[in-house]
Amino acid sequence: MGGFNQTVVLDAIRRSPDGLSRVELADISGLSAQTLSNIARRLLDEGLILESGKIQLGPGKPRTLLTLNPSARFAIGVHLDPAVITTVILDLSGRVVSHSARRTPQPMDADAVIGVMVEAVSDLLTETGVDARRVLGVGVASPGPIDSDHGIVVDPPHLLGWERVPLRKALSTATGFPVVLEKDVAATAVAEIWGSHSESPENFIFVYLGTGIGMGLVSGGAVLRGTSQNAGEVGHIVVDPDGPVCFCGLRGCVAVTCMPQNLVEEAVRAGVHLGPVDKTDPSAVEEAFLELCAKARRGDSGAGAIIDRSATRVAKAVSVLTNALDFDRVIFGGPYWPMLSETYLALVPAALRKLTVAPHASDIRVEGTAFGTDVGAIGAACAVFDNAFSPDTRSLLLQH
Numbered sequence: 001m002g003g004f005n006q007t008v009v010l011d012a013i014r015r016s017p018d019g020l021s022r023v024e025l026a027d028i029s030g031l032s033a034q035t036l037s038n039i040a041r042r043l044l045d046e047g048l049i050l051e052s053g054k055i056q057l058g059p060g061k062p063r064t065l066l067t068l069n070p071s072a073r074f075a076i077g078v079h080l081d082p083a084v085i086t087t088v089i090l091d092l093s094g095r096v097v098s099h100s101a102r103r104t105p106q107p108m109d110a111d112a113v114i115g116v117m118v119e120a121v122s123d124l125l126t127e128t129g130v131d132a133r134r135v136l137g138v139g140v141a142s143p144g145p146i147d148s149d150h151g152i153v154v155d156p157p158h159l160l161g162w163e164r165v166p167l168r169k170a171l172s173t174a175t176g177f178p179v180v181l182e183k184d185v186a187a188t189a190v191a192e193i194w195g196s197h198s199e200s201p202e203n204f205i206f207v208y209l210g211t212g213i214g215m216g217l218v219s220g221g222a223v224l225r226g227t228s229q230n231a232g233e234v235g236h237i238v239v240d241p242d243g244p245v246c247f248c249g250l251r252g253c254v255a256v257t258c259m260p261q262n263l264v265e266e267a268v269r270a271g272v273h274l275g276p277v278d279k280t281d282p283s284a285v286e287e288a289f290l291e292l293c294a295k296a297r298r299g300d301s302g303a304g305a306i307i308d309r310s311a312t313r314v315a316k317a318v319s320v321l322t323n324a325l326d327f328d329r330v331i332f333g334g335p336y337w338p339m340l341s342e343t344y345l346a347l348v349p350a351a352l353r354k355l356t357v358a359p360h361a362s363d364i365r366v367e368g369t370a371f372g373t374d375v376g377a378i379g380a381a382c383a384v385f386d387n388a389f390s391p392d393t394r395s396l397l398l399q400h
């Protein structure tokens with residue numbers, strides 16, 4: 001149990017930026033003073049924690065404070081989105097040391113995409129000068145569905161041509177690091193949990209707005225991953241019974257009505273001038289979508305109406321979850337969030353409160369992620385730390 005107790009203690013220190021004394025740590029962990037002292041010695045020897053000053057609490061000897069040594073270990077996070085590949089390197093405190101963003105190669109040939117991911121990891125290490133021996137691993141956030149047991153990306157609708165790609169093995173072989181594969185929305189939820197300063201376990205929904213729409217669910221402070229780690233598939237919640245037919249056979253699913261391609265088509269039909277758009281080219285669709293958002297922000301009423309309506313539709317889909325789960329907090333993020341945030345923050349809260357039946361409906365909080373467009377990559381890196389340090393995980397990388 002040495003490894004387990006050690007992770008409990010390290011986790012407690014990590015969550016207390018001002019440091020904790022050995023006495024406080026013994027209280028928190030329920031370990032004896034002697035065991036605690038031995039563990040602290042091991043963590044100090046490994047360089048994972050530091051003795052940083054003393055504090056006088058009441059009578060008796062001043063107590064030495066133990067704090068995390070942020071540069072003792074690092075984790076890399078890569079977020080594979082059909083439009084952009086975001087890469088971050090985090091220190092042990094969760095701070096972003098550096099990040100990069102590259103366009104996802106089109107067409108999305110798996111080898112080419114993996115090549116860009118590997119190059120991004122290698123460039124980040126070179127640029128930051130972080131010693132690879134201090135890197136615990138690479139976390140990857142990928143569109144689902146994923147086969148988590150085998151580290152395989154199964155066949156995400158927006159990763160054209162990807163069918164059972166062994167992403168974990170490919171990245172691990174190419175980089176030499178252990179790799180953790182997470183579904184994108186689960187990764188965003190992990191990032192928000194790491195960034196949370198709340199004392200009590202939280203319940204919230206993370207709404208991911210990218211080429212697709214997904215939701216990460218956090219209940220009681222833990223990510224709800226589901227049986228196969230693929231929870232969060234909300235794309236087929238119907239939000240417009242008269243909407244276009246979806247490939248699932250239903251009409252007006254949130255995935256088809258609210259995603260860039262459909263919004264661009266709606267806008268063109270409504271007479272918003274976006275120029276000719278090649279629907280088969282994801283970057284052309286993205287460009288047209290960015291133009292649509294820009295027009296809406298500049299006050300073009302036709303463009304504004306399209307974005308406003310998408311906000312109301314997304315609110316409908318979110319309300320299905322807030323009602324089913326009795327949650328009172330919603331966090332938005334993803335590559336398209338910066339373009340949509342103004343409209344969505346203005347319209348979604350009222351729409352959501354109207355549709356939520358719980359007595360706390362009027363208190364529902366709607367906010368944007370504090371991590372910006374790096375959120376998926378940050379969460380993937382945090383998942384590496386979680387695997388290494390969380391006391392409740394089965395795979396303790398640091399166990400001796």
Ligand SMILES: [Zn+2]
Nearest residue numbers: 236246248253
């Ligand atoms: Zn559908």
